[in-house]
Structures are given as structure tokens and as C-alpha cells.
Amino acid sequence: MITIYDIAEKAGVSAMTVSRVINNTGRISEETRKRVRKVMEELHYIPNALARSLVSQKTNLISLLITDITNPFYTTLARGAEDAAKKAGYRLLFANSDEDYEKEKDYVDMILSTRVDGVLFAPAGDHSHDNLLQLQKHQIPFVVLDREIPGIDADVVLGDSKEGARNLVEHLIAQGHQRIALVNGSQDVSTARLRYIGYNEALQLGGITPDDSLVLHLGYRDFHDETALHELLQLDDPPTAIFAANNMLAVGVIQSLRQRGLQVPRDMSVVCFDDFGPAGAINPFLTVASQPAYQFGKLGMQLLIERIEGAASDATRRIMLPSELIVRSSTQPLS
Structure with a gap:
């Protein structure tokens, strides 16, 4: 040596x-x-x-903790974070919680022992509060991505989940759909709560009374729950359209429909929150509320580095990024 x-x-x-x-x-x-x-x-x-x-007393290491590395939204977010970190002279340690609080806690323990300079943190949900408190207790700077956590005052970069959901449902209503189902994430995740609110607001503005029998609160990774979708399709007055609250849920919905011999959009219109990144360009099919995933990572990293290097004020910052409605071929007017 x-x-x-x-x-x-x-x-x-x-x-x-x-x-x-x-x-x-x-x-x-x-x-x-x-x-x-x-x-x-x-x-x-x-x-x-x-x-x-x-x-x-500085490692130039930053930890990026995300919830689902298989989701194209997070892989694109990670690229934005990595590019911004490298430009500023920092290196990234990647961690993936799989939407699991205990796994997230294990990674936080690892972060505390690794002497990283800061953490870019996409929380699993509201119970991530205790894990974030551990970072605060040890005075490790962090920025929260994608999901807000009640009781945690920190810099945060969010998407406008409520507006994006409202735009998707309004698009379906404009095509004549009245029975619109929502396949959602868990209600202990802020984005799922806001997408549920946006869904209901769009229905009410369209003169449609919300029907709880059309709403499934699963988890963002529960996209192969065959039983849940079966219950929706067996209703006396089944839906004619489905809003999947994220792209992975949309994959499960479409797979389940095809296994039942149902075609999208001929038999069921489908929309979803979040696009599919570069993979979506191969066969652009789904109508989506697309979020600027790369900007989530880039802006979050810039905020974090400013915290690490003492260039930020004491006041926390909140950045809200808009979504874009992209209409493709997964929906059609109700005949």
C-alpha cells in the first residue's frame, strides 16, 4: 500500500x-x-x-434514501440528485426503504454511523417522523422529498398531488365518465391523502357524488392485489374508468384487466399519477399527470448542500413543483 x-x-x-x-x-x-x-x-x-x-470533520458524502428503486419516478429523481451532488463535489450513498418503516430505520442507523454530511430523504410515510427526529437529534442536515411529514419542520420539495389528481379526473369527466374508481396508496402517506382530496374535488365540481365503494386504499407497492380490483369489477354499477394514484399501481391495474380479458381503453379507461421515465417513450400509452422527477432530485440536493455549507437561512423552504397532464391513448369517450 x-x-x-x-x-x-x-x-x-x-x-x-x-x-x-x-x-x-x-x-x-x-x-x-x-x-x-x-x-x-x-x-x-x-x-x-x-x-x-x-x-x-467533513466527508463529502450525502445519503439519498428513497422508497422504491423500481419506480421510474425515483430512479429519475436519483439521477437528478446525483448530477447535482457531483457538480458540487459530493458523492452519494444510495438506500432504498421499499416503503418499509423498519427498513428505513435500519438505514437511518447506518447513516448515523457513516458520518455523512447530510441526507436527502424520501419518507415511507407519517411514521417516518421518528426516523427524521433521529437525524435532527444528531444534527445531520436533511431535506425531505415528495412527501411531507406532520411535525417535521424541514426544507421540502413536493409535487402538487391535489392539482394533478384533479386534472386527471376532470379529463375523465370531460369524456363522459361518471363512475370513476380510485386505486390509491395508504392514507398514512401525504401524497395519497392529497390525491384522494383532488379526486373528490374533481367529482364534486363535475356534479358527481363521491362513492366510497369506488375507492381502494392500498399501498403504493401493492399493485398485484387481485382481490381488491375484483371487488371493484363485481360492483352492481362498476366503474368505467380507473385513476391509479401512481405508475406502479397503474401497471397492476392494467395487468389485472388484461388477465380478465378487458382491454384498455375499449373496456376501461385508465389514467395514473407519474409517468414512466425513458421507458415510457417506447410505447407512450398511458394518460398521466407527469411530475418533473429529475428536478425533485436536483433542487432537493441544491437545498441540502446549501444547508451543509451554511449558505441557507434558519427559515425552512418549501418548493412545490407542478405536474403536467399528458393525454395519450389509455382513455376514450364513454359511448
Whole structure:
């Protein structure tokens, strides 16, 4: 293993000088700095990040904790966060909670022991409150993404779930649909609550009385719940359209319909919240409320780095990003 003493000997300087070059500290001539760096390159020396962090009290590591790495929304969000972090000289540690509070807690414990400089945190739901309190207790800066947590005062980047849901349902109503089902996430997740509110508001504005028998509160990852969809389709007055509250639920809905010999949109119109990222360009089919997922990650990372580097005020910041209604071929007018 190459050490700073090997570098010092070959460069003809002291080990202290090599240390100062590595950590960019002290007064060293540019000529000496270049000579030391040249030797480091020749010997393929990689500085010990842990040792440097003990000196600087900074690791330049940021943890990104998301809820579902298989969801294209979060993979695109992660890319935005990574690009912003790299541009600012930080590296990312990725973690995936699978919408599970206990798994999320395990990752928070790991984060506390890893000496990261900050955390970009997409919470599993309201019970993430205790996990976020642990970060506050240990004075680790964090920014919350996508979902708000009651009782947590922090910088947050959100999408307008209520407006996006309202736009989707209004589109279906404009096509003549009156019996519109909602396949939603759990009500302990803020986005699911807001999409439910937007759904109801659109129905009421369209002169339609909301019917709770048309609403399923599942979980965002429960997109293969065959029993739940079966109950909807067996109603005496079944739906003619389904609003899936996220893209993964939409996949499950369409698969279940096809297994029953039902075609979209011939037999059932379907819309969903969130698009499918680059994969959706192969066969653009679903009508969606598309969120700027890349911007979630990029803006969240910028807010976090400002917190880490002391460039933010004490007041917390709240960014609300709009969705865009993209009409495709998964819906048709009710004949």
C-alpha cells in the first residue's frame, strides 16, 4: 500500500507537506504542490477518505434514501440528485426503504454511523417522523422529498398531488365518465391523502357524488392485489374508468384487466399519477399527470448542500413543483 511517506520520499518533501497538499491546507508553493501531485499520480495514490474526514470533520458524502428503486419516478429523481451532488463535489450513498418503516430505520442507523454530511430523504410515510427526529437529534442536515411529514419542520420539495389528481379526473369527466374508481396508496402517506382530496374535488365540481365503494386504499407497492380490483369489477354499477394514484399501481391495474380479458381503453379507461421515465417513450400509452422527477432530485440536493455549507437561512423552504397532464391513448369517450 502506498502511503504519504512514500510520496514524501519520492517528491523530496516532508510527510506534513504531502498531507497539506492532499487536504488543500497550509501555505505551499505552487511548484511544490504540482510536484507532489505528479508523484501521487505516478504511484496511483488514493487518499484515505476516512482519515481526511477526521481532520476536516467533513466527508463529502450525502445519503439519498428513497422508497422504491423500481419506480421510474425515483430512479429519475436519483439521477437528478446525483448530477447535482457531483457538480458540487459530493458523492452519494444510495438506500432504498421499499416503503418499509423498519427498513428505513435500519438505514437511518447506518447513516448515523457513516458520518455523512447530510441526507436527502424520501419518507415511507407519517411514521417516518421518528426516523427524521433521529437525524435532527444528531444534527445531520436533511431535506425531505415528495412527501411531507406532520411535525417535521424541514426544507421540502413536493409535487402538487391535489392539482394533478384533479386534472386527471376532470379529463375523465370531460369524456363522459361518471363512475370513476380510485386505486390509491395508504392514507398514512401525504401524497395519497392529497390525491384522494383532488379526486373528490374533481367529482364534486363535475356534479358527481363521491362513492366510497369506488375507492381502494392500498399501498403504493401493492399493485398485484387481485382481490381488491375484483371487488371493484363485481360492483352492481362498476366503474368505467380507473385513476391509479401512481405508475406502479397503474401497471397492476392494467395487468389485472388484461388477465380478465378487458382491454384498455375499449373496456376501461385508465389514467395514473407519474409517468414512466425513458421507458415510457417506447410505447407512450398511458394518460398521466407527469411530475418533473429529475428536478425533485436536483433542487432537493441544491437545498441540502446549501444547508451543509451554511449558505441557507434558519427559515425552512418549501418548493412545490407542478405536474403536467399528458393525454395519450389509455382513455376514450364513454359511448
